[in-house]
Amino acid sequence: MAQQPYTVLQLIKDAYFGAGIVAPDYQDLTPDQISQGFSSLNSVIAQPSIEGADIPYYKTYDFVATIGEQEYFIEDLISIGTLSFFLGEGVSNLVRYPVASVSRDSYFGTARPQNTQGLPLYYFLERELGGARLYMFLTPQQAYPFQLHGLFRLQAVELTQNLALTLDRFFIDYLMLRLSQRLCAIFNIKFPLEMRNLLKDYQIGIKSRLQAPDLSMRINSAFRNQPTINYAQMEIGKGYMPIGNWR
Numbered sequence: 001m002a003q004q005p006y007t008v009l010q011l012i013k014d015a016y017f018g019a020g021i022v023a024p025d026y027q028d029l030t031p032d033q034i035s036q037g038f039s040s041l042n043s044v045i046a047q048p049s050i051e052g053a054d055i056p057y058y059k060t061y062d063f064v065a066t067i068g069e070q071e072y073f074i075e076d077l078i079s080i081g082t083l084s085f086f087l088g089e090g091v092s093n094l095v096r097y098p099v100a101s102v103s104r105d106s107y108f109g110t111a112r113p114q115n116t117q118g119l120p121l122y123y124f125l126e127r128e129l130g131g132a133r134l135y136m137f138l139t140p141q142q143a144y145p146f147q148l149h150g151l152f153r154l155q156a157v158e159l160t161q162n163l164a165l166t167l168d169r170f171f172i173d174y175l176m177l178r179l180s181q182r183l184c185a186i187f188n189i190k191f192p193l194e195m196r197n198l199l200k201d202y203q204i205g206i207k208s209r210l211q212a213p214d215l216s217m218r219i220n221s222a223f224r225n226q227p228t229i230n231y232a233q234m235e236i237g238k239g240y241m242p243i244g245n246w247r
Contacts, residue, residue, distance in 0.1 A: 003164040006172055007105060008157045010203065012037035015179040018195050034159075042156045044178045055127055056206050061148040065140040068117055076153040077132040080125055085144040087119070096147075099123050099136065107135060117141035174202040 007072070013029060015037060016022040022029060049216045058081055061074065065085065080101065088094040100122050107124035118138035131153075157163070163172050177199040184191040 003169065005029055005162045006164045006169075008038070008041065008159050008161050008163060009034070009127075011042060011172065011176050012177065014177050015041075015183055015235060016102040018176065018192070019180040019187075019189060020192060021183060021185045021189060023073050036186065037179065037212065038159055040182050040186065041179050042174070044175060045154045045156060045181055052176075054203070054206055055151050055154060057151075058149055059152050061150065061152075063146050064149070065136075065144045065146055066143065067143060068115070068138065068139050070132040070135055072136075073128070074148070076155075077125075077134075077148075078127070078151040078153060079132075080123075080134075080148055080150040082149045083134075083146065083203060085120060085140075085146045086142065101125070107137070112137070115139065122146070122168070142160075170202070170205070174199075174206065177202060 012034060013022075013024075016029060016033065017024040022033070039109060055078070061077070063072065063074075065072075083099045083101070084096050085094055085099065086094040097119060099120050102122045102124055104124060104126070107122065116138050118141050120136040120138055120140055123134055123136045126135070163175075167175075177195060180195055181191050183189075
């Protein structure tokens with residue numbers, strides 16, 4: 001069943017009505033109130049993008065690496081869930097290789113050979129103005145196709161835009177509640193208790209969708225017979241590792 005249209009203007013009206021700033025039965029919004037609500041809504045939309053904590057939508061982003069290039073700027077990217085690249089010839093013969101995330105200290109603060117090309121093993125993501133910069137090591141020795149699953153910044157909206165075409169209704173309602181809370185702060189009005197409790201329920205629901213618990217377990221032991229990465233492996237193996245344990 002097709003969703004009913006729900007415009008940005010309607011969301012702004014509902015936020016004013018929910019906050020008690022405007023009475024829905026006796027009063028319509030003034031042009032100044034619409035302008036204030038529209039500006040505040042785009043601020044609300046931009047605010048979760050700081051950490052991506054309130055954005056429940058992951059997107060897939062594909063790009064092709066440049067041979068020998070370590071850095072890649074990706075517009076509007078907030079965080080990465082998974083990063084992998086493909087190796088092989090032909091669609092049916094491609095093999096997916098995961099790239100592991102490391103901390104800033106591990107990436108920039110450890111000893112390693114520079115400008116070594118091979119299979120990318122590790123990446124580090126650094127937030128920047130307008131997006132994020134992806135660093136990878138080893139630098140690609142081929143133009144590997146990469147696939148990234150991550151959180152991206154929500155785009156600013158237009159007043160007549162139909163939000164039902166791009167957002168689920170639960171997230172539209174969440175944005176309305178966030179806008180209502182912001183308008184109360186702007187007009188120095190107490191945010192209604194019912195609206196506050198409803199907003200809290202929506203925040204819990206969004207976080208549960210976004211941060212499903214990972215109950216898997218991996219045990220690492222210093223006594224396991226397993227291969228490690230060293231300088232010779234980087235220079236000779238270029239990141240390729242044998243399957244199974246070394247004997």
